[in-house]
Amino acid sequence: MKDRPATIYVVDDDDGVRASIRLLLKSVGLPATPMASAKEFLAAFDPAQPGCLVLDIRMPGMSGLELQQQLNVRGAILPVLFITGHGDVPMAVEAMQHGAFDFLQKPFRDQDLIDRIQKALARDRETRAVSKQHDQVRARLATLTQREQQVLQLLTQGKQNKVMAAELRLSQRTVEIHRAHVMEKMGAGSLAHLVRMVLDISGR
């Protein structure tokens, strides 16, 4: 399946700033989706859309910080790059503590904005690739039989075939066959690879 193209959401209530960022991004060939308010963005929010969010921290109505909290509640992985004013450093610190990707003080150098957006896009690609891998591993796990799942569990605990056979009251030969099926279904090239996959999705 081909990945969807990334877009850069630009949420700023100031028409001039928003439009100028869009044009600036266009000049380096980056696609932007400008939006005038946090509400508008939330209404159109699609978790599957890759990209990043360039967000003004200070806006009437829902502020940038509040939007970030809403996104955190929804478990969004979109990297957020905050644009702050001269005296907004305490707010920027709060945003960073809540997992913002980075922040830029206004007025900023265009190259700084572009560099940070590129980094945010790279981070988003990475996160999405990892999460896609995890989905694959989960899908493969679901194809295992109950017996195979038991064998997998004991394998990841480092148990030898002989020990597993005793615990599951099976012959060593049968355990070996289950084990070969697990490795095949999970697409693992080695025992180490298999253990890594299972540990990754269990968050350890």
Place this chain on the structure above:
Amino acid sequence: MSVQQIQAVMDAAVDAVVLFDLTGRVEAVNRALERMFGWPAQQLCGGNVRQLMPEPERSAHDGCIAKLLRTGGLPILARELPALRRDGSTFPAYLSLGQVTGADPSQFIGFIRDLTDRRRGEENARQLNGRLVQVARLATMGEMVAGIAHEINQPLTAIANYARASERFLESPTPDLADVREAVQAVAAEALRAGEIVRRLRRMVRGSAEARQTTTVQALVEELQSVALADARVNHTRLGFHLAPDMPQLFVDRAQVVQLLLNLIHNALESLAQDPASNREILVRGRRTETGDCELSVCDNGPGVAPEILDRMFEPFRSTKPNGTGLGLPMSQTIAQAHNGSVRHQPGLPRGAYFVLTLPPADNQS
């Protein structure tokens, strides 16, 4: 009452008590007076009461007694006046003076209270109060400036983005001129928006004509001192004030003019920060010009204004400080002009900066 009884009554008094006759000859004093003035009773008694007063009260004393007697005496006279200790130091005192009726020759009894502590308390309260008022005012000014800075940053940010975008578009081998045109038009519109914000700022600074009142330069400088001296102390800088005696009255918004002068003093303090603490000096001087205007100058012995910004320091956003708003001197100039005055700069001699605020006298403002 016996002499002993009278002495016992006097000694029980908290205030200093002195009994003297019309020639000023001291008849008796109490313990409190001994402590307050540092004289033993036996050295005062028989001497003249004048030695308890500094000049010019000392020389005026005999005349005062004569006047009292001429006007037929009085039940009680009370006033504040300076008193002189044996060691030559003076202190503020409250004197209540009564005439002993029926005595011949006339006798007077004086009760003296030391006001030093009360004065200190009053002064502290006054300074604290002044400081609080000023801090509150500065906070509002700070918020205002932060708000304006934020607003001006918006068009500036947009202009910078549009300009850089145009540059990138033009770098392409086949530039899309429609994009460039859009950017250039937007730059013009954003520049106008920035101008409108500055105009609003000017109106805001000017729009307080009703806050103006007639005030003396002394009162204004006193208000300034309460804050500026504390700031100078914190910055280990000597700050002196000198006002000519013939300063004209002003018709100004006092808060704004104090703010303006404070701003000039803060600039001076910052420019001195790199100099050794023992050398740092700021002098605030007031004089009346030949044309009758009030001239207040803030003069420091620091490195002076950098030559590259000499021509432009009164323009907005020319700050050379890492955290400057770039609005200090422009706002000072706007406040001065709103009062039909001006702020100008001269290099100090041999070094330093010299900022002069000129304001017309109150009677010229209608």
